[in-house]
Amino acid sequence: xxxxxxxxxxxxxxxxxxxxxxxxxxxxxxxxxxxxxxxxxxxxxxxxxxxxxxxxxxxxxxxxxxxxxxxxxxxxxxxxxxxxxxxxxxxxxxxxxxxxxxxxxxxxxxxxxxxxxxxxxxxxxxxxxxxxxxxxxxxxxxxxxxx
Amino acid sequence: xxxxxxxxxxxxxxxxxxxxxxxxxxxxxxxxxxxxxxxxxxxxxxxxxxxxxxxxxxxxxxxxxxxxxxxxxxxxxxxxxxxxxxxxxxxxxxxxxxxxxxxxxxxxxxxxxxxxxxxxxxxxxxxxxxxxxxxxxxxxxxxxxxxxxxxxxxxxxxxxxxxxxxxxxxxxxxxxxxxxxxxxxxxxxxxxxxxxxxxxxxxxxxxxxxxxxxxxxxxxxxxxxxxxxxxxxxxxxxxxxxxxxxxxxxxxxxxxxxxxxxxxxxxxxxxxxxxxxxxxxxxxxxxxxxxxxxxxxxxxxxxxxxxxxxxxxxxxxxxxxxxxxxxxxxxxxxxxxxxxxxxxxxxxxxxxxxxxxxxxxxxxxxxxxxxxxxxxxxxxxxxxxxxxxxxxxxxxxxxxxxxxxxxxxxxxxxxxxxxxxxxxxxxxxxxxxxxxxxxxxxxxxxxxxxxxxxxxxxxxxxxxxxxxxxxxxxxxxxxxxxxxxxxxxxxxxxxxxxxxxxxxxxxxxxxxxxxxxxxxxxxxxxxxxxxxxxxxxxxxxxxxxxxxxxxxxxxxxxxxxxxxxxxxxxxxxxxxxxxxxxxxxxxxxxxxxxxxxxxxxxxxxxxxxxxxxxxxxxxxxxxxxxxxxxxxxxxxxxxxxxxxxxxxxxxxxx
Numbered sequence: 001x002x003x004x005x006x007x008x009x010x011x012x013x014x015x016x017x018x019x020x021x022x023x024x025x026x027x028x029x030x031x032x033x034x035x036x037x038x039x040x041x042x043x044x045x046x047x048x049x050x051x052x053x054x055x056x057x058x059x060x061x062x063x064x065x066x067x068x069x070x071x072x073x074x075x076x077x078x079x080x081x082x083x084x085x086x087x088x089x090x091x092x093x094x095x096x097x098x099x100x101x102x103x104x105x106x107x108x109x110x111x112x113x114x115x116x117x118x119x120x121x122x123x124x125x126x127x128x129x130x131x132x133x134x135x136x137x138x139x140x141x142x143x144x145x146x147x
Numbered sequence: 148x149x150x151x152x153x154x155x156x157x158x159x160x161x162x163x164x165x166x167x168x169x170x171x172x173x174x175x176x177x178x179x180x181x182x183x184x185x186x187x188x189x190x191x192x193x194x195x196x197x198x199x200x201x202x203x204x205x206x207x208x209x210x211x212x213x214x215x216x217x218x219x220x221x222x223x224x225x226x227x228x229x230x231x232x233x234x235x236x237x238x239x240x241x242x243x244x245x246x247x248x249x250x251x252x253x254x255x256x257x258x259x260x261x262x263x264x265x266x267x268x269x270x271x272x273x274x275x276x277x278x279x280x281x282x283x284x285x286x287x288x289x290x291x292x293x294x295x296x297x298x299x300x301x302x303x304x305x306x307x308x309x310x311x312x313x314x315x316x317x318x319x320x321x322x323x324x325x326x327x328x329x330x331x332x333x334x335x336x337x338x339x340x341x342x343x344x345x346x347x348x349x350x351x352x353x354x355x356x357x358x359x360x361x362x363x364x365x366x367x368x369x370x371x372x373x374x375x376x377x378x379x380x381x382x383x384x385x386x387x388x389x390x391x392x393x394x395x396x397x398x399x400x401x402x403x404x405x406x407x408x409x410x411x412x413x414x415x416x417x418x419x420x421x422x423x424x425x426x427x428x429x430x431x432x433x434x435x436x437x438x439x440x441x442x443x444x445x446x447x448x449x450x451x452x453x454x455x456x457x458x459x460x461x462x463x464x465x466x467x468x469x470x471x472x473x474x475x476x477x478x479x480x481x482x483x484x485x486x487x488x489x490x491x492x493x494x495x496x497x498x499x500x501x502x503x504x505x506x507x508x509x510x511x512x513x514x515x516x517x518x519x520x521x522x523x524x525x526x527x528x529x530x531x532x533x534x535x536x537x538x539x540x541x542x543x544x545x546x547x548x549x550x551x552x553x554x555x556x557x558x559x560x561x562x563x564x565x566x567x568x569x570x571x572x573x574x575x576x577x578x579x580x581x582x583x584x585x586x587x588x589x590x591x592x593x594x595x596x597x598x599x600x601x602x603x604x605x606x607x608x609x610x611x612x613x614x615x616x617x618x619x620x621x622x623x624x625x626x627x628x629x630x631x632x633x634x635x636x637x638x639x640x641x642x643x644x645x646x647x648x649x650x651x652x653x654x655x656x657x658x659x660x661x662x663x664x665x666x667x668x669x670x671x672x673x674x675x676x677x678x679x680x681x682x683x684x685x686x687x688x689x690x691x692x693x694x695x696x697x698x699x700x701x702x703x704x705x706x707x708x709x710x711x712x713x714x715x716x717x718x719x720x721x722x723x724x725x726x727x728x729x730x731x732x733x734x735x736x737x738x739x740x741x742x743x744x745x746x747x748x749x750x751x752x753x754x755x756x757x758x759x760x761x762x763x764x765x766x767x768x769x770x771x772x773x774x775x776x777x778x779x780x781x782x783x784x785x786x787x788x789x790x791x792x793x794x795x796x797x798x799x800x801x
Contacts, residue, residue, distance in 0.1 A: 082747050
């Protein structure tokens with residue numbers, strides 16, 4: 001959904017839920033490789049992506065996030081065997097729910113990043129920031145802060 | 148609430164991008180921030196000393212360290228906190244190096260992202276609870292299930308480290324499958340001779356007094372958990388005292404009953420009281436009461452007992468089974484594997500044609516302790532002139548097993564070597580789907596075979612293209628059609644069948660409450676990191692019960708399993724349980740059991756009496772999957788509570 005009147009200085013805010021063993025380590029890897037990416041993400045470290053309660057995602061929007069990123073270990077690589085599958089299952093339902101609320105698909109991204117994939121992490125964040133820039137602020141689109 | 152904030156400059160790594168003074172200024176509106184200190188290198192010995200002394204003197208309620216990734220130094224700083232008298236969980240790191248300073252080009256935006264990270268950590272740490280590691284007494288003794296190569300290796304290693312080991316074996320003989328083979332790939336080593344020192348050590352080695360070997364025994368019940376299992380073992384009676392028996396065999400000669408010998412795949416007969424095979428250890432016959440006429444016909448036969456030259460006390464005809472209970476801290480599963488059922492491939496004629504054998508049957512035929520004493524003749528009594536060896540039977544095939552067992556090609560070329568050395572005029576044809584010969588010695592027998600004029604190799608696409616039928620010449624033999632290829636004759640056919648889960652693995656998995664993979668093998672915790680650990684803490688896996696593998700790998704996995712036990716259960720040391728686990732708030736639990744269903748470690752259980760779930764912290768790995776799954780919000784994840792996570796993200800969104 002393209003939005004009109006996106007302020008020129010709009011900087012999207014992203015909350016990223018990253019599992020400790022793969023994705024968080026992947027984000028650290030981007031750091032050690034000194035790969036620059038937009039600073040629009042705040043990373044919340046969880047032990048496993050399976051800990052990501054869909055409620056956190058809704059709370060993030062409610063508190064002003066423009067996008068939420070959930071990153072897990074690649075299928076078969078989960079430190080806890082199957083937490084990432086649970087997350088993938090929940091994410092499918094969450095997507096349906098967000099759609100019913102009229103929340104654009106681009107605002108919630110679920111992906112896999114391994115501990116070695118610093119470049120992939122940086123790319124995903126960059127892509128998401130770009131797509132959110134086009135989409136505009138969550139608050140404007142959904143009149144959250146009208147009151 | 149007083150929070151102390153430490154900002155690590157990390158030389159210029161952080162401070163070169165983020166100015167600590169500006170950070171400090173942007174924390175002023177947070178009343179709980181009691182002080183803000185900077186340090187050049189907080190992880191250095193000087194830095195840690197400063198941190199400890201500063202915490203001791205300022206006595207903050209909570210600490211935030213803005214520095215590198217928690218994956219680098221969180222554990223170090225936690226130890227410093229603990230030594231300084233602060234509960235190490237009243238602490239949060241803000242990763243402003245890997246995830247801010249090093250990845251943000253614009254210094255102004257690096258500053259604001261860094262500040263946001265630190266403020267979020269402060270918001271979060273306010274809610275942190277002091278957590279304590281639970282300390283439990285442990286039993287250092289170990290149950291090893293299965294006395295094949297992997298189990299023997301594990302048991303002896305554990306005994307050498309002064310552990311008491313209960314080694315149970317369901318058969319009356321130890322040594323697993325390889326002890327029944329004549330020679331082994333790649334170096335044609337005598338299998339029983341190779342295993343003899345290991346088996347001998349179980350009976351009279353330096354540490355034998357610490358190994359309790361129980362043959363004809365199965366595990367029937369396991370309760371408790373890592374560090375403290377109670378196992379119930381059911382032992383069939385051997386009816387012969389294996390310690391006093393000298394193995395003379397007088398009782399065997401006297402026995403009037405007989406049955407097909409399962410240790411020779413039914414290819415020979417054994418007596419009601421007999422050795423499984425010559426040289427089998429323990430060196431004493433066993434009485435199979437199913438075969439014994441006392442059971443069969445209810446008679447009062449006591450010919451074996453009377454024949455015993457050592458007197459009437461060696462054979463006990465009326466002994467019943469025994470149930471024994473043992474207390475162990477860990478369990479090593481080393482129950483081996485089975486062979487794919489060739490009747491699922493009727494085109495290969497197994498069971499229908501006379502001279503078609505599985506590889507295991509063929510091993511027994513080659514063995515000097517086997518049904519023919521090692522002599523190889525066809526059912527017609529001829530020496531074999533041509534042999535076909537069919538590889539990948541049941542393997543590398545989606546309708547059977549898609550995996551490769553990894554050992555068949557090598558033993559197939561071992562058969563090849565043995566056949567050519569015994570019968571110089573023999574012709575051998577290998578029919579294979581794929582040749583897989585891993586390892587530094589993997590190709591030695593293969594290279595020898597392919598340079599021989601007596602050996603042909605034919606690749607087939609699908610095992611279903613092959614059909615075997617009987618020669619109608621009256622001289623026996625089998626005709627093999629391989630689809631487009633010409634037909635070929637073989638006096639003898641060997642089927643190299645896929646390695647599969649052992650019969651009985653399902654029952655044992657249920658007793659132990661450990662999971663199996665989709666092929667029925669015991670499932671490892673992690674394929675690369677922890678292949679010798681099951682998903683249930685304290686239950687370790689060794690050998691082909693976990694995956695197809697060769698003897699070398701099985702022995703190594705036996706050692707690996709022993710290593711896990713020795714590293715995890717140390718006498719005199721208590722078992723420390725990480726406090727980052729899930730816990731049920733019972734007043735909120737509705738008893739839906741979603742948490743039980745999602746736990747990959749069986750750490751969540753359901754109490755039938757209270758109709759509530761409960762988490763066993765010994766088994767919980769702290770992933771938090773159950774916490775997110777609980778529809779009632781009754782499950783809480785220590786150190787990753789919903790309130791803590793929410794506080795963090797709310798502050799980040801400012």
